[in-house]
Amino acid sequence: MKRYEQLAADIAEGIRSGVLRPGDRLPSVRQASTSRGVSPTTVFEAYYLLEARGAIEARPRSGYYVRAPAAGGPAEPATSSPPEASTTVEISELVFEVLGAIRERDVVPLGSAFPSPALFPLDKLALHLSKAMRHLDPWQTVEDLTPGSESLRRLLALRYVVEGTAADPAEIVVTNGAMEALNLCLQAVTKPGDVVAVESPTFYASLQALERLNLKAVEVATHPRTGVDLASLAAVLERHPVKACWFMPNFQNPLGCLMPDENKRALVELLARHGVPLIEDDVYGELHFGPRRPPPAKAFDRAGLVMHCSSFSKCLAPGYRVGWVAAGRFAERIARLKLMTTLSAPVPSQQALVSYLQQGGYDRHLRRLRETLSSRQAIALRLIAKHFPKGTRTTRPDGGYFLWVELPAGVDALKLHRLALSQRISIAPGHLFSADRRFASCVRLNIGHPDDPRFERAMKTLGQLAGSLVPA
Amino acid sequence: MKRYEQLAADIAEGIRSGVLRPGDRLPSVRQASTSRGVSPTTVFEAYYLLEARGAIEARPRSGYYVRAPAAGGPAEPATSSPPEASTTVEISELVFEVLGAIRERDVVPLGSAFPSPALFPLDKLALHLSKAMRHLDPWQTVEDLTPGSESLRRLLALRYVVEGTAADPAEIVVTNGAMEALNLCLQAVTKPGDVVAVESPTFYASLQALERLNLKAVEVATHPRTGVDLASLAAVLERHPVKACWFMPNFQNPLGCLMPDENKRALVELLARHGVPLIEDDVYGELHFGPRRPPPAKAFDRAGLVMHCSSFSKCLAPGYRVGWVAAGRFAERIARLKLMTTLSAPVPSQQALVSYLQQGGYDRHLRRLRETLSSRQAIALRLIAKHFPKGTRTTRPDGGYFLWVELPAGVDALKLHRLALSQRISIAPGHLFSADRRFASCVRLNIGHPDDPRFERAMKTLGQLAGSLVPA
Structure with missing residues (x-):
């Protein structure tokens, strides 16, 4: 992370934690430059970034102020209150x-x-695609079949580990995008007529998946900033024979809410107590504006009940159709379902991503x-x-x-x-x-x-x- | 078709039709060369090809003879007789x-x-992949989404037409290999508990698909050379509420049987009378040893009830995961199912095939x-x-x-x-x-x-x- 990003992140954290409140004046550029030991340009860049994100505002001839959400723009929607019935x-x-x-x-x-x-480095990806496929060992077309390229699964596992989440290449199944991963997970843990908990509002594709598989939905109250309301979820789990939850703890579609780490931990523990698997859709996790990638709920999983699904489609390689699931105890079941339905993820796309992830500058792009x-x-x-x-x-x-x-x-x-x-x-x-x-x-x-x-x-x-x- | 292939095809046709019988001596190379107006080399090549295919045999100092199947190798299995119950x-x-x-x-x-x-031109495909992706219009990644690349669907429709089968780009859905196409077809026309007719023996993947979707199988007697026994199928259709047939009229897996054209026509008419859709698995159709590509059952379809599934995985591009279905009246339903489950076929693979089909020498390779x-x-x-x-x-x-x-x-x-x-x-x-x-x-x-x-x-x-x- 660059210096100005670090500074912006620290200030954002201050606002989040309440140390800085709406209307508070930020230190002048000169003050901040001196106290942080960074150049004035760095401070300017940090303030500019925070302003662009709507966290602070410049007042002419006065300086920068923490923005009041209510005054600085439209108010936030309220927590949803879905019906109790499935x-x-x-x-x-x-x-x-x-x-x-x-x-x-x-x-x-x-x-x-x-x-x-x-927004994506498609030309650079094409170069890696060419390089990787030019002298491909023909047997790679067999060996990259489900569960998928071993090199790719190792690289994915490495990213998990670097971000603090334990994940094993052996539990990763490469899929045709996250959409397939999510659908396979749902199929792996439900049968027709079962009840599945979703957020409220929820991504329509999850509703379509439920409809396709003849599953029932029960919606859980969801806060527009902090996501699934855990008390509501606990009540839902008491009332309904829930067979799985399909949630997006990071930047949920459509609300964009982000569950705080502690809520994720509590969510995973609550579900473990009920023995309910979590299908975690994390396709937007890499698109954080704050300084750190928010951990997935999977980071707190001890029971192997979290199936963490993601892909490169929204953050790097649209159209390549490479997603995956780190599926914990369900990995083999999911690999088998994939072998029966689409056999394998595309080899050229997998090989291109292996090459790009090794040398392409993914983090810079992100x-x-x-x-x-x-x-x-x-x-x-x-x-x-x-x-x-x-x-x-x-x-x-x-x-x-x-x-x-x-x-x-x-x-x-x-x-x-x-x-x-x-x-x-x-x-x-x-x-x-x-x-x-x-x-x-x-x-x-x-x-x-x-x-x-x-x-x-x-x-x-x-x-x-x-x-x-x-x-x- | 080259001259020697044409000559070999004519002789093979003579054997098939009974004009030439087991034990008949073929014309000498000199005779054949004169009467056909081709070089002796051409005749040699034709005889060599037929010998390699086991249709004729050389007898030292005597010449070439039509081979007797019984004497020339193991006998053929009998027609299967599956149980009547589903x-x-x-x-x-x-x-x-x-x-x-x-x-x-x-x-x-x-x-x-x-x-x-x-067996496949993977290096050449990689060149086409590079060329097609190097300057890809980024919006192609959106436009190639299901139902798939319009250029590819046009090229596929063209191949159908050239081979004498009416097919419209608008009824083609590009899929992640034929496996996905077949599974989507099955889902499009059945619901749990329905009965589906399959050949006996049948490809295990069709049984796995039935199992996964909680469908019942009824097996139809199948001849090891001519495929589905139509009288048995007619009886099955009377006895069971069959919701779909999943058959491979061309070079069935595992028997390799090839339904004669007239049987295909009769099959399609029989199913049309019963209003039963045919899921046609034709992944081996291009791998014919005879001179002409056998038409699919789809060639005889007037009611839009045949869903013709194929792919490039077995004849050109393993691992690229590009298949398709020409789905007749079910095209939109299948496109929607695909959008809900895997969203789209991979863009790089689709683009590579467009380029290769236009300029790569597909027919020469075949x-x-x-x-x-x-x-x-x-x-x-x-x-x-x-x-x-x-x-x-x-x-x-x-x-x-x-x-x-x-x-x-x-x-x-x-x-x-x-x-x-x-x-x-x-x-x-x-x-x-x-x-x-x-x-x-x-x-x-x-x-x-x-x-x-x-x-x-x-x-x-x-x-x-x-x-x-x-x-x-």
């Missing part, structure tokens, strides 16, 4: 109807699940990517404050590239979706994120398209359209 | 137990499902591959005749790389498997190829490893081991 899921038709039409290039992709492909997304979020928050109707609330996650925007009561996000699409702007209406189509006034916005010159105008248009839907 | 499937444990241990390089892979990776496999089959048949116990029967397919060997009654193929494995030879015991572990005296042998110097010795060892298991 429910069958019928959401797929709606998901395909809404998201099917929005892959055209002339649509501003605020509803997309993917960040801009221009640092740049995080900075980009963090500053794009700040811009998006400002645009919402400026253009969206009064009473709009929004999350301000510490990572990822989604904002969850709660529009004033009475605004129908599906109507907004249709209006926006007629202006060639896509959004993901809140209806997609629960089994019973709650969150009807919410939308998920993708802010991860910095190369799209239409973004600002689209946000303005969207705000105006939303305003036109506010009941008089 | 049955739940529990085969996966056994499949993994038997096949799990045989991926080591020091095991002679007679039990493998894959031909030798050395011709060489077919010749290789055809002559390897002839060698294997001779080794079986020489080393295997008296009473052994075997198929002699017109394509693919499997032989189905029926050992004398009383020989237990699972015992043989264990004995062989202790000698570092793998086989696929017949037990894997039915829901109720019939075919206990049969084995499937893979003859597609011409680069393996251990092949001849392994066949001899295997024959001796089989001999040691024949009851006194």
